[in-house]
Amino acid sequence: MKKILTALLCGVAVNAMAGDAAIKSQLKTLGAKSIDIKDSPVSGVKTVVTDKGIIYITEDGKYAFQGKLYKLTTKGPVNVSGKFLMDKLNSYKNEMIVYPAKNEKYVVTVFMDITCHYCHLLHQQLKEYNDLGITVRYLAFPRGGMRSETAKQMEAIWTAKAPVFALNEAESGRLPKEVKTPNIVKKHYELGIQFGVTGTPSVITSSGEIIGGYLKPADLLAALKESK
Structure with a gap:
């Protein structure tokens, strides 16, 4: 996963408004396997479940980030990332x-x-x-x-x-x-x-x-x- 994120953050990106297939293809070249792309609660961001964990990618394929995604509620933060699994x-x-x-x-x-x-x-x-x-x-x-x-x-x-x-x-x-x-x-x-x-x-x-x-x-x- 570190290899994936390093490559992404160094400027590796798919074409603007990339489709799921293009995102999968790009991630496979970076070593990811078992890629499952889902919508996320955040507009313009896709959830990508890989064999190494969950990452989030903007729909244009230009940016990615890793970590837990929380929904802020009146009862406190709710871990959204775990729900996908x-x-x-x-x-x-x-x-x-x-x-x-x-x-x-x-x-x-x-x-x-x-x-x-x-x-x-x-x-x-x-x-x-x-x-x-x-x-x-x-x-x-x-x-x-x-x-x-x-x-x-x-x-x-x-x-x-x-x-x-x-x-x-x-x-x-x-x-x-x-x-x-x-x-x-x-x-x-x-x-x-x-x-x-x-x-x-x-x-x-x-x-x-x-x-x-x-x-x-x-x-x-x-x-x-x-x-x-």
């Missing part, structure tokens, strides 16, 4: 490892790594989160990248016949003996990159807001109430 995130619901709350009030999606100390702390307190009405859904985010042994172990967990049991076993120190090519994990990892995840656990609200790393159950509940 929520449809994609929710399309992975059948690949998530889910710990549902009986009296569900909130749903969070957590990018986690089985070697992460704070992910382990969160997992140990799942019952407390659930008792507060918080459903926890896990996606895989191996911090060491896709070539790591952890990525292959997490693939074995997420594709097990009983993924919840497999994850509970791993969190108890009994890692899977077999490893697999991390195909599903790769999808999760790339989505995490698009959200701007740099560490684990990263907690995503149902509106697409990242509200931090590990939070104790009561603190997470407070943060969710505040983010409404």
